[in-house]
Structures are given as structure tokens and as C-alpha cells.
Amino acid sequence: MKKILVANRGEIAIRVMKSAQKMGIKTVAVYSTADRNAPHVKFADEAVWIGESPSNQSYLLGDKIIEVAKSLNVDAIHPGYGFLSENADFAESVEKNGMIWIGPKSAAIRVMGSKLAAKDAVKDYNIPMVPGLDEAITDVEAAKKTAVEVGFPILIKASAGGGGKGMRIVENEAEFESQMNRAISEATNAFGDGSVFIEKYIGSPRHIEIQIMADSHGNILYLFERECSIQRRHQKVVEEAPSAVLTPELRKKMGEAAVLVAKSCDYLNAGTVEFLLDENNNFYFLEMNTRLQVEHPVTEIITQLDLVEMQIKIARGEAMTIKQEDLKIYGHAIELRVYAEDPLNDFLPSVGHLDVYKLPVGEGIRVDNGFEQGMDIPIYYDPMLAKLITYADTREEAIQLMIKAISDYKVEGVSTTLPFGKFVCEHEAFRSGNFDTNFVKKYYDVETLKNVHNQEAKLAAMIALQRYFQDQKILTIPNS
Template sequence: MGDFSKILIANRGEIACRIIKTAKMMGYDTVAVFSEADRDALHVELADEAVCIGPAAVTESYLNISSIIEAARRTGADAIHPGYGFLSENADFASKCNDSNITFVGPSAVAIDVMGNKAEAKRRMIAANVPCIPGYEERDQSDSRFVDAATKIGFPVMVKAAAGGGGRGMRLVENNDQLLRALEGARSEAKNAFGSDELILEKAVVNARHIEIQIFADSQGNTVHLGERDCSIQRRHQKVIEEAPSPVVSDELREKMGAAAVAAAKAINYVGAGTVEFLLAEDGSFYFLEMNTRLQVEHPVTELITGYDLVEWQLRIARGERLPELQENINLSGHAIEARLYAEDPYKNFLPRVGKLLKWIPSEGEGLRTDHGLKDGFEITPHYDAMIAKVIAYGETREDARRRLIRSLNKTVDLGLTTNRQFLIDCLKNETFAKGLATTDFIDKEFPKKRRKKPPLQIRHKILAAALTLHEKRFKSNSLTNNWCSSPISPPKVKLLIDEEPHEFQIELLSTNRYAIDYDTDISIVEILNEDGVNYRISIEEQHLSCQIVHEENCLHICADGLQFSASDITLLSANAASQSADGAVVAPMNGKLLAIEVSEGERVKPGQLITTLEAMKMEHEITSRVSGVVKKIHAKVDDQVASRTILVEIEPDQENAN
């Protein structure tokens, strides 16, 4: 800890960009590190210098301690900010920085080590009289000991990885019959994610809220808290929407939880930024979950309601300064809500998605903020976390912030990539959330898998797709213009695949920018009012709307009314080719590593039976059969790196599946 002049950011994406911004504002030179997959990333452009630290795989790049330390040595960086994730809570990394005379912008290696293990952290908190959930955190990791402990605690229980977070290695167990499989799955996922398969058990607190307290401590022994954040909206135990302050935390409760968080920090002589996470029960009691010894993803909501730059606080503390404020001077004002934009498909059980972000336009306006590391053409790969941006809104009241965030998400353009943007809007509009009543089971209750449906396109969206497809082909591709006709006599039939569903239109060109489109026996007059190649203003039957478009080969990606959809011309394709289905093929839903194959050739399977397990974007994904039949051929083997849509297993369907 001491003075420094050049900061290396050992991270990527939006948090690297965020740190670079504050570091430059404070007068520091900055160094970015990047993997081969991130060579053209935004954080690389923003930094004063940048160093490639290895291949795309995180173990060979962003988790490669020696490569990062060497990058600091080569560039003369005398401080390293780890951001969050990756090495931010790695005690060995903090020690290596100190051994190399590099200031680690974070707590001591000892504090990281203590709080990095949920079992040890919980033992320390019990000793410090911080309220803790009843559970099992002992060193005996045998199945029999866990069975005995779960019976004593009482179901339901949570199985958790002792060495990590982010929902990995975590399982909810409702009864004894589920426990052994949950232990096996959690150990495997924890070992792959954190290098340790140590587990703990905790009593599952029903209808709870996830409340966390932001704390800061300096090297002079001063510790403060900056209020709470409510992080109850989660899927797969990973946060989706966060807000500050919590709609249910009173001033009195805030004081109690803040005091407990400060006590937790003082118990381990903590220095730096940290977050103490609690479960808040219905009766107002709260229990320690864990302490994150780093900056949190959701720190912007605290910044907006306090007016402080938390990265600036981190840097000041790292160079030995006292805390910028005393507890009595810290006040909360207004309300802020953050939504995490993930590259995933909420309508397919939040399956991570990869691909190219063809057009990115973050929304702007009063009270709005978007933290991101994105630009047009950026490739989203399976190597890193699926979160790609954070969209944040601030208002004088919670309702102001909620409405602003909905509009901000509606105006955000993320063409070419499947994201959870519409799902976030649906969550924010939900009555339970609007009333501030959401708990950690909000998504399971309000948006269960069977009822989670993508909002359907309206007729005007399909008409819009047809008009734009013709208009773009007329002006962008002369070779295709001959397929269209300006004669009112028998206009040609055009077949479009709109969001994977075929639709048929008859389109007549009325004038340069006006079209008559016959769809489902109704004729609509469409006029292109103005356009700049991306932004369009369209009139459909005298009703005006704005949209954005971008091309990808024969596909047109469209964003209108906050919805994203695609349109491809399949007029020249045979109906059979357009509707082919591989019902018996078990395919990889995304790029990833094949962890397990659960069947053998000649084996009979049934719908829903587990076939393979794929690891992608730091999560394990079970792939099941859609049909009953016999395994005909296995096309891959365990540990293969497979591409999206690769056929893994071929099943010969039973005759009843063939209709």
C-alpha cells in the first residue's frame, strides 16, 4: 500500500472500462490486459497501453497470474486493480502483487483468504456474534456427514460451494432423496469453477430477500457502510436486477445491518471496499451469507444514491489515505435500479448465447447510465461470463427510477445478439416488483419456465419486416431487385422467415419509398419517411414508428417498439428445406466443452432423459432428449470442445415421433 502512478486493470469488459475512466480522471496512466479473443475490445482501446496475456481460455489469460504480473513489469505499472471476478478474490494473486512491489487495489491476502472460503468465513462471523444461518460448515466432507447434518438442520437446505459464488456449485435441496445427487453436481461444478470441491450446507430461508451492505475501511482503522442494496431478483442464484435502497429496509433496520457489516469487517481487520451479504427473513431477522472482498457488479446504484465514486475511494485507500467521509456524513438520496444485460435466452431457460453484436446503441438521458465494454461487431464468446452490460436508472423516487429504467431498456439497441433485455422489462413491469414485494423466488414464482414466453410480434412488426426487406434489397443489392414487381397486376409472393417462423406476403411497389403489402388478406400502405442506414422512421397506415436495422448476410435484424426480431428471405428455398427438423439429433446449444455423455450406442432413451452435460460460460448445462428412441450414433467424446449446433448424439426416433 502506498503511492503509485500507473494502474494495470486485471480484467475485461465493462468493469475494465469503468476503472479506466476513474483512474484517468484521477491522473493515473492505465494499462489494459487482454486475451487473444479480446484483441479488439473496447477496454483495450480506452487504456493508455495494452498487453496481450494469452489465449482466449481464462486459465491461460485472465487467470494467469504470472502473465499479468509480467505485463505490469513490462509496462512499469506499480498498481493493479482486479475489478471483480477472475483474480479479484484470489489471495495468491494479492500476495504475488505485494511480493513484486505492486500495490494491489483491494484487501490483504489474509482477509481474502478468510472470507474467500464460506466455511471459514462463517466460523469467523459466529465468533464475532454476526447473525448466521443455521448450517454445516465443518471440514468433514463425507456424504454421510452431510446427510446427518441436513437431517438435523431440516429441509429444505442449500448446498453451496465453500470457495466461490455467483450461483456456481449451489443447489436447493427439498428432501433427502435429492441430496446425494445435489452434492455430486455441486462438487463437480465447484471444482471446475473454483478449483475446490469443498461444500457447506445452510438452512434455506423461505421468502427471503437478498440484502447486501457496502462497506469501506482504511488502514487507520476507520470503517463505514454506505447503505444497502436489494439484490433479490435472481436466476440460477445469480443477480439480475439490483436496487438501492431496499424498499423494505427501514432506517432502524439499516442501522442494525450496517453495524453488523462493519463488525464483520473489523473482525478480520479489513481494508478496502467490501460487501457483506445477508438474507433478510419475513420477520425482519437477518443472517450473514458471505463477504465479497472486492467491488461488486452492482456498485453503480450505491454511487448514484450517495454521490460517491467508489473506484476513487478504492484508489485513495490503496495509496494509504483515510476514508473520504465519516459515517455521520454519509447520506442516501433518491433511488437507483440496475438491470444486468446478459447474452442469454430467458425463453430457453436462460441459456447463454454467443455471437456477434452487430449494432450497439446504449440509451441516453437524464438519470440514465449504461456501463459497458461494447461496440459494433464485438464478438461474444463462450469463454467469459454472459453479462455484457449494466443499464442503470436514478430517480427521486423508486417509481421514477423504475419507469426510467423501463424506457432506457426499450431504447437500448443490441441487434444481432440474443439478450435478456425484454425479460428485464417484463420483470420491471411486474406488479409484484412494482410494489417492492419481490423476494429471492420472484422469477420462479412470477416467471416459471412453462409460462415464460417471448412477447409475440404484432402484425405491424411483420409488415414492417416485409417492407424493410424489400426496401433494403432494392437499394443495397441490385442482383435481387428482379424478384420484386411494381405492377399492380399479380404482385409476386414473397416468403420471409421472421424469428424462425415462415410468413407469406404480396408486395407492390407504389413509388420510390411506398409499398402496398398484402398479408393475411389485409393490405397495408407502408412508407419509408427517412433513414440513415441504421435508424428508420416508418409510416404504416399513417401510424409512425421508429426502428433500427442491421444486415447479416441474408438476414435483416430489426429493433422496433423495444422488440428485436430478424427476417430472412426464403422465397427461393423449398418449403421442405425451410422446415427441416432434426428431432432425433441432440445438438450443442452453444459453444462449450463436453463434460459427460450419459448414454451409449444402442441404448433406449425417453423424452427428458439426460444425454450429455456441456460446460459453457462458466456453467454446466444438461442436454436432454426430445424424443423416445434408440441411440444410433455418438458423434463426440468427453472433453471435446464443440461448436454451437454440433450434433453430439443421434437418436433413431420411435415411429410415433415421426408424425
């Protein structure tokens, strides 16, 4: 493998290229009109324009990307995450065109891409499932009967879904039909597939995921867990590894269950098995993500492994040299997704110009970044600017370092999730480890954040004024 095309943009494109270059492999970037001056374009050995700014005219054009790859004698394609990373047809097409797909087999992507098919695949492996109806609902009356048997509240979920779309909590029988129709309509609009199913709603769950890695020689490892319970709109914002609540016994049980999920679909390469953990430490299979995750850096830090390097080696047909018993957890890592969003206005995207953009540096700080000062934030893509990761020997130290790194991260021109990250890290529920996926609903108060924001702005203005007067004094001292 001498040359890899990265079918992505921003921080993940650079992240993949760093591992490839370390391994002596040349890299090819693809870019849209909006990204023509983006850092990932400059970082690669070669870069090719593939279309206009909207992703359906650029980053989602699988055939165009394959055409570019073939013309440049590319050996393999890494999809990153998002865009085409979980598109089974694209994965298949890459291989049919004589290149290596750095990811799972297309059959596994297909099975795990449907929550219903995934549940069906793992049912023979004795993996705990949330009680409910594990098939697409066609008869609303029959579904209502099942919901009554399972017991309200229940959750209606889109089979093809993600990111909270096509998901409805139903508190009682009276609202079942209206919520069902809404969920089907939302799922159809978002995914072109209106299949929905129902599950018992677990009121205070934690979202715990297990990183797995599988090679073509029958070896499957679980690389411990990530805690992903701090979410807004069912999407993760703060992740950490390890979880503050898993015992070694529970970690082993969940890890072994994740390995069985991988076996159920003959999995290859990097994947993540997601579980819900209830207040009694019962865990339930949720879904599998057939790609590298946004939050993979926290796993890299606590295992001291390069997951992208492992992905490339597995794609080359190599066997993993590390064994499960060799794996250990080193310290603690926390990641904040730095989105160009306004946490004071319901996390709405904040597009604009990066007038100031300075990253924090120092021991125990890692920033996977895709932007630089002077750039515009494009409206066409996910608004993530970077991932801020801190790590230390203990969770307490990693949290304190995150608070410091957030204050050293300077962004002007757009709003970001940095103040929200500080709010989380300073909150007693997070610091104690006693939180769940309802953290934002329970504790996040825009008014509190606004007050802190205003106090900090006042303090900064006073310091600036003081400096100004000091400078004036220096300027007016006569020469003796």
C-alpha cells in the same frame, strides 16, 4: 501512484480507467487475442497483449500480468471483478513485486474466500447466522442427524463455491445422501474443493448486500444496501438501491453487522457483505465478496460517491474524509445486467455478431459498456455486454425510466436479457416491492415473454410497412 494496470477486460476495465484518468493517473490495459480490438484496449493509455483467447491463457496468467506491469513501471494493479480479483496468491505476488494491490489484504481474501472460514471468523462478533452445521462434512450419517435436528428442507452448500454451483436443496431425509454426493462431486469439479456444509433452507428470502469501505486508519463505513433478489441460476440480473423493504432501523442494524464482519478479518478497501433477509425481517450472514461488485454503480448513484476513486485513495494510504453520519441516500437507482443470453431459452449464452448496437442516452441513464457495433461476442468469457442503470428521485420513476431505456437500447445479432429486464420492471410483484429470490421461479413465464416479443415484432413490421407505402407515395408524386 502515477500508473495503474487494470487486470481485466470489458466494461469494468473501462470503468476503473475512467476514475484513474480523472485523477490524473495513466492506465495500462491487458488483452487477449479475442479482445485485440475491444474498447478497453483503445481507452487505455497503453495496452499489452498477454495471450490467446481462453482466459487460462490470458486474463488468469497472474505471473505474466505482473511481468508486463513491471516492464512498464506500473505502480499499482486493479483487478476489477472476476478473473484474479479474489485470488489471494496473486494479491500477495503483486505486493511482493513492489506494486500496490488495489483491494483487500491477501489474508482477508483467503478467509472470506471460504464460506466456512468466513463463518468461523465472524462467530465471535454476535452476527446472526443461518442455523446449520458450520464445518466441512466428512461423516454423512452425523450430518444427516444434524439435518433432522435443524429441520427439512435444508441447503447443502460448497464452501469454496459461488454462482449456485455445489448447491442442493434437500426436501427430506430420504434424499439426503444422494443430494450430498451430488453436491460434493459438483463442488470438486467446479472449485477443486469438495468441502460442503449444511444450513437450514430459508424458503422465501431476499438477498440484501451491504457495501463497505475500510481504510488503513481504522475507519470502516457502510454505504447502505443493494437489493439483489432478482436472480437466475442463483446469479443476479437486476439490482437496486435502496431496498424497498428496509426500514432506517433495519438498515442501520445490517450496516453495523457488515462493519463487524469487516473488523473480523481486518478488512481493507471495498467489500460487500451479503445477507439473507427472511419474511419476518430476520437477517443472516451469507458471505463476503472481497472486491468491487458488478452492481456497484447503484451505490455510487445513491451515495454520490465514486467507489473506484475511493479504492485508489485507500490503496495510496489515505484516510477517508467522509464519516458515517455524513452519508445520505439520494433518490433511487436500478441496474440491469445486459447479458448476451437468450431469456427465451433458459438464459443460455447467445454468441454472435453485434450487427446493431446502440445505447440509450438521456438524463437519469448510465450505461457501463464494454462493446460496440460490429464486434463479435467472444465465447471465452462471461457474456455480459454492459450494465444499464437508471436513477430518479423515486423508485417508481426509476422503474419507468428503465422500461424506456430498455426500449431505446438497440441490439441486433444476438439475444440479450433486455426483454427479461422489461418483464421484471412491468411485473406487479417487482413494482410493489413484494418479491424474493424465487421471483423467476414464481413469475417468469417464457410463453408470456414470447407473446409480448411476437406482438412487438408484428407492430414493428406494420410500422415499417406503413412507412414504406408512405415513402412510395412521395416517390410517385409527379412534378407539377
